[in-house]
Amino acid sequence: MNTKERVAAAAAAGLLLALTAGCTGTQAPTARPSGTVAAGHSGPAVAPTPSASGALSVSSADLQLLDDYTTTYERVGDQSGSEQFAEIPRVAPGTVGVSARCSGTGTISVVVSGVVSFDVRCGDPAGDNVDFASSDPRTDVRAQVVSHTTGRWAFGLGWRPGTGQPPQDQSTQPTVR
Numbered sequence: 001m002n003t004k005e006r007v008a009a010a011a012a013a014g015l016l017l018a019l020t021a022g023c024t025g026t027q028a029p030t031a032r033p034s035g036t037v038a039a040g041h042s043g044p045a046v047a048p049t050p051s052a053s054g055a056l057s058v059s060s061a062d063l064q065l066l067d068d069y070t071t072t073y074e075r076v077g078d079q080s081g082s083e084q085f086a087e088i089p090r091v092a093p094g095t096v097g098v099s100a101r102c103s104g105t106g107t108i109s110v111v112v113s114g115v116v117s118f119d120v121r122c123g124d125p126a127g128d129n130v131d132f133a134s135s136d137p138r139t140d141v142r143a144q145v146v147s148h149t150t151g152r153w154a155f156g157l158g159w160r161p162g163t164g165q166p167p168q169d170q171s172t173q174p175t176v177r
Contacts, residue, residue, distance in 0.1 A: 093137055096131070096159055097157070110155065
């Protein structure tokens with residue numbers, strides 16, 4: 001093999017290596033600005049499907065409590081592991097809604113600093129939905145989900161003006177605890 005052929009072969013090998021490097025079959029999570037809905041998590045609810053780990057997926061579309069809220073700070077589904085969401089600098093007076101579900105066994109702990117914290121038992125199709133009304137603004141609000149489950153989870157955090165219950169269509173009334 002002459003020098004030109006060796007250089008061409010090395011360049012081809014380097015190009016092949018560069019194209020295949022990092023191809024593990026998984027996709028790293030992407031950061032989203034606070035207040036945006038993750039792509040792929042806003043369509044109609046579908047039947048749960050097994051994930052690559054075998055756990056049932058939990059769609060953010062299942063978080064119906066948030067449908068009555070005018071602002072959605074977070075709405076994610078089919079998550080695993082624990083996650084801390086971006087800080088919300090200010091939440092105006094009104095009602096904060098928190099909704100969470102999980103599949104598999106175990107629990108998830110939901111913490112919204114200065115607002116509410118609670119545990120969700122996994123496998124309950126209704127999950128937990130909490131409304132918290134306040135006439136005072138909240139600052140530096142942080143939300144976190146701590147996973148203690150073998151399955152997947154969905155979480156949503158929203159806001160609406162006022163402190164009373166929103167008008168509801170009786171056919172799609174969410175469970176409020």
